[in-house]
Amino acid sequence: MATQSHSLSYAGCNFLRQRLVLSTLSGRPVKIRRIRARDDNPGLRDFEASFIRLLDKITNGSRIEINQTGTTLYYQPGLLYGGSVEHDCSVLRSIGYYLESLLCLAPFMKHPLRIVLRGVTNDQVDPSVDVLKATALPLLKQFGIDGESFELKVVRRGMPPGGGGEVFFSCPVRKVLKPVQLTDPGKIKRIRGIAYSVRVSPQMANRIVDSARSILNKFIPDIYIYTDHMKGVSSGKSPGFGLSLVAETTTGAFLSAELASNPQGQGAAVLPEDLGQNCAKLLLEEIYRVRLGLCRSGSGAIRERFAVSHSYSLATFFSEGLSQGINFFLRIQQFSIN
Incomplete structure (x- = not known):
């Protein structure tokens, strides 16, 4: 059994989730000190503690030690076990915060993962479940992760702020991934999207679609934006609406943009027309950035994690502008995963 003296040591809360994911994949224990030590509210946040509990549920034999103030974390990963799991996520972050890491861990478990996550499905901080479904799943299929x-x-x-959403995710086991090359972004061939609304008028989603199309129709004809209005228990605990857009290129790349209304009781009211137009402009900006080699779309973090952490020859992708996330993965050589 590994001891704390042989663990990798870090300081601060930056990249905490990524460090724990790489620790789990490699089997190397980590010790993270001075987590917000000088903050007025020091230590781990509720959503980070919830993420650690999730790792404990999907592994077998993990050892987790947190000091009384929450400023020091020791994590010795166990076996990635999988199986059927249920988890209540913190409403401070969306389910996408947890799902991003699960997408990287799920293919390498002992048993196929079947998990139900409850909490916030769409917010203004993390990638929504809709964007991850439209961008990350096709990417993982290119790595050979597919099936019914x-x-x-x-x-x-x-x-x-209430949450009340529920997401089901299942993934088969794949011990070996296929090499992927994404060096040519290609040209945009279609745009798809979802305009959603809960606990507000269904017309909100229709108004979002009309305003987004008024911008996008000038550039490409193949556009289809679905409307999704859930009622009753399926609509969660708080009102809101939003839009997720995904552009697919001729080479199989996916570019995304999304916007959501302000949470109830926070900030000024947002008009659905303004939200639709602004989201369409964000997608056009994303397309422009990709043409310059500055990719930052929703599946980027997952792509970077697979490309860097599993094999030096596993993936080649276009990204002339290195984000903080890419730089972090390129600099981590202590996790000997190869």
């Missing part, structure tokens, strides 16, 4: 048991479904939609 590979599924991501929004059962209930939940907006902040």
